[in-house]
Amino acid sequence: MTALSRIVVLYNTDYDAELKLSSAVDASAVEDSARAIARALEMAGFVVQVVGLHGMEVFEVLTRISADAPDLVFNLCESMNGVPTNEPTFAGLLDLFGIPYTGADLAGLAACLHKLRCKDILLGRGLPTPPHRFLADLAAIDDPSLDELDYPWFLKLAHEDASVGITDENLVRTPAALRDRARKMMIEFNQPVLAERYVEGREINVTILGTGATARVLPLHEIDFTAMPSDRPRIVSYAAKWEESHVDYEGTKPVPLRNATPELIAAVERVARGAYAALGLRDYGRVDLRVDRDGQPWVIDVNPNCDISPDAGVARSAAAAGMSYPEMVGAIAQLAWQRIHPT
């Protein structure tokens, strides 16, 4: 087997259309992230080419890449044609062209983008994830059994990520509040809503590098909510993630996990590894959990191909493990290469 040398960094350029769909994507952020990853790969010693992809020219672009035959595509495409649910489709097209790439495949990306499927898989593997109800449409909101839930519960969009659609109103304490907010979310975002039991407690992020039995858990981080005003819920809302001047931004600082017992760390790592494997994540990913007052971790979100920009959580965890940014990005590429070419 020859060594990994030539890498094409592929990213999506359809952000203008995405912005119109009220997605969190910002044109400059997507481009900056792709450039930073490409620079890091160059510093790690690879020969790198950056390619943008909008959508309908996908066959041309993939035909060209396929003829050029790089050793690996670093797949940063999160949507095509302004539609985020095309993220899995694109991984499928790379497979169709026989182009080797980093990160999860079509099935892994699709399962995580579909929050109900994700929960079905977690539950099928016996992994802890909060009890839920799937509200498929406006009619589902009238279900009388919603009156019997053990409130508080929490609402999220069924096919979104990056905290899109998440505000303080998504923490609901009564059936009336649940119905009112779910209805508004369905109308605003035109998609189903997933209701979950609200887990009061710490929020822990687990970054994992690698695939299968040799996957490695990086130092755990948690959200520090101490600067969150006491009248606001301790959640990572859309504003917390994207609006630097918002109180929620200051109130949700990612920090290294502190004051955790070895038992808690072991339980969190075991559950996160289980979720990573169950959903078919590869090379890198992040599992988010909340821990209840009994110390039980619950998986709330599984993120394949998560943000690996220099200022994102994966880079923070890698730095805590003593890896520089180029080392981390280079390691992801090497892990993908080793997965594709097992010795």
Ligand SMILES: Nc1ncnc2c1ncn2[C@@H]1O[C@H](COP(=O)(O)OP(=O)(O)O)[C@@H](O)[C@H]1O
């Ligand atoms: N069941 C839950 N209990 C408590 N907080 C939750 C729950 N589910 C989500 N949250 C809060 O909402 C945020 C966003 O939800 P998440 O499921 O991670 O969606 P996204 O895919 O948009 O990141 C989480 O970071 C967490 O703060």
Ligand SMILES: [Mg+2]
């Ligand atoms: Mg999340």
